[in-house]
Amino acid sequence: MIAGLTTALVTGGARGIGLAIATAFARSGAVAFIADVQDPIAATLPTTSNLSCLRADVSNPASIDALFAAIEARTPGVDVLVNNAGILQPRPLAGVTRADWARTLGINLEAMFFVAQRAAATMRRRGAGSIVNIASTSAFVSSPGQSVYEISKAGVTALTRALAVELAPAIRVNAVAPGLIDTDLTRALFGTRERLDLRAREKVPLGRAGTADEVADAVRFLASPDAGYITGQTLVVDGGWLLKC
Numbered sequence: 001m002i003a004g005l006t007t008a009l010v011t012g013g014a015r016g017i018g019l020a021i022a023t024a025f026a027r028s029g030a031v032a033f034i035a036d037v038q039d040p041i042a043a044t045l046p047t048t049s050n051l052s053c054l055r056a057d058v059s060n061p062a063s064i065d066a067l068f069a070a071i072e073a074r075t076p077g078v079d080v081l082v083n084n085a086g087i088l089q090p091r092p093l094a095g096v097t098r099a100d101w102a103r104t105l106g107i108n109l110e111a112m113f114f115v116a117q118r119a120a121a122t123m124r125r126r127g128a129g130s131i132v133n134i135a136s137t138s139a140f141v142s143s144p145g146q147s148v149y150e151i152s153k154a155g156v157t158a159l160t161r162a163l164a165v166e167l168a169p170a171i172r173v174n175a176v177a178p179g180l181i182d183t184d185l186t187r188a189l190f191g192t193r194e195r196l197d198l199r200a201r202e203k204v205p206l207g208r209a210g211t212a213d214e215v216a217d218a219v220r221f222l223a224s225p226d227a228g229y230i231t232g233q234t235l236v237v238d239g240g241w242l243l244k245c
Helices: 016-027 061-072 098-126 147-167 184-190 193-203 212-223
Strands: 007-011 031-036 051-055 080-083 129-134 171-178 234-237
Touching: 007 016, 007 061, 007 098, 016 031, 016 051, 016 080, 016 212, 051 061, 061 098, 080 098, 080 212, 098 129, 098 147, 098 171, 129 147, 129 212, 147 171, 171 212, 184 193, 212 234
Parallel strands: 007 031, 007 080, 031 051, 080 129, 129 171, 171 234
Antiparallel strands: none
16 A cells, blocks of 8 residues: 555546556555546456446536545545546647547646646645646657647646646645557557557667556556655656657
């Protein structure tokens, strides 16, 4: 168990990185909640009684309120928030609609802000807490067709800094920026596992894609007392991706 931090909420936790993060907290002894618009695939869930799945749409204010009410009915409140929910809708600039913009920014950035706002109110009452936002290496580099996503993730790094200052000293706020991580979503973007592996060998100095568990380890570190003097930072977990032209 992470000392002093016993209840963790992971948004967008039904799949991939979010599920790995929630599972890591549960296995450490914390009471962990997954919040997602989807239910996790049952076979992917660990057999532990301290991991619960709650249906929630974090882009909907009423759903956020219902989510925290459900958690607070079962626990004293959230100690750790991992803002992981996000979407990627690749579009060339000419093809981006206002609806695309609103949906991506609404989920990837606006929802993070308001979920953090709600969690911070609980954490302040309890006197301590930690928020970890999931950004991306796309906050720092650009690829064709991903402008709106990149803008949203750059916003996550700015949000992290702003909240770290405003919520100190009781609440620490940091971010993790994953690079090329082997998940079902990433494989779908590349088409095949072979194409993903080839890209990793070409681009990543460590020669492979990262794992969702490796991202989860970074999140758990930032949430823990081991990172007690770290706030407002974005930890890049990319195997050296950003170092290589």
